[in-house]
Amino acid sequence: MTGVVGRSVESITGALRSVFTAEQVASSDGFLQRRDPRVSLCSVAGLALAVMITRTVAVSLCFGVVTVLLARLSAVPLRQLLARSAVVPLVSAGIVVPQAVLLPGDALVRAFGFAVTDAGVAYVVLFTLRVGVGVALLSLIVMTTPFSSVVAAMRELRVPVALVWVVAVTYRYLFLFFDELQRLVLARNSRTTGQSSLRDGWRDAKRLVGTFLLRTLDRGERVGRGMRARGGSRPPSPYSRSRDVDGGDYALVALAVVAVTGSGVIRWGL
Structure with missing residues (x-):
């Protein structure tokens, strides 16, 4: 072909x-590579869950920054992480693009009888960002743990x-x-x-x-x-391949717990 x-x-x-x-x-000798696989699996999955809970772009961007920091501390090339994580959010964005027209809101652009609304664009951006950060976090597990x-x-x-x-x-x-x-x-x-x-x-x-x-x-x-x-x-x-749990493992677990709790409070408690 x-x-x-x-x-x-x-x-x-x-x-x-x-x-x-x-x-x-x-x-490599990075932060996540030195963690117990059980701790890495639960903690990074918890961070991904926190990303899925959030409903604001700002919080999603914060989790994106956390993901980048974990990648840098774990000697993960950002270009390689992006290549692994780009396919799913791009496909997801293509699926939810019609929401930019279907959701009611203030019109940003009008063409061919359709109106692109601010609420629709915000939904598409938030959804794509959440999927991208979540996939990047889960990719870190595979990239840093055999x-x-x-x-x-x-x-x-x-x-x-x-x-x-x-x-x-x-x-x-x-x-x-x-x-x-x-x-x-x-x-x-x-x-x-x-x-x-x-x-x-x-x-x-x-x-x-x-x-x-x-x-x-x-x-x-x-x-x-x-x-x-x-x-x-x-x-x-x-x-x-379990290892002895050390301070770094406890810090990673604490980060995941704070992330999930904070996302829940921001979404349902405010």
Whole structure:
């Protein structure tokens, strides 16, 4: 597949695969890397929850600053964190953009019989900002803690085994998922010569989606059979990587508690 669609698919696939394969930052000597995985998981998840509770742009921006500070203290490159966190908020913004017209309020722009209101724009900005900061906080967990440690922390925190299974299998299967898509695009490009139009690119994309869906389902069945053949009916049992809790762990927990409490007070108590 060539043209705009083909280049877009290749770019998105490469970016998403890098999200799940780059764990070099986790081996650095940073603030979150030195924390107990259980503390990191609970505290950063608490900060993400506080972001979801808030309903003001100012508070969301404050959490954004906290996220940047945690990233700097943990030796996480801000450009890499942004690349990991940009896809979801951009898609979310595209979904809620119609609210800029649908919500009542003072008109900012009028065109083609529609009015973009101040309340609608504020809602879109707040929603996108909250999603972006929340995703960035959760990305910090993956970037600063090896995935096996995250799974081990979930088991030690008594998270239901079914949920741990879903997280572990989904993470591992995503490698195969994106690799399959990359091979399909490469195979299509190797059989195409010259430049195709946008219309041809969309036609190729429709064919690719059908083939990709069938091959994905088939690969999933084979992965499931392989897991059962190797004793996959047992729950995941990763190596425990717990550490001694120190002052930094307590400080991170305190930050999460203050954040959740403060967000709740600002939203429901004022």
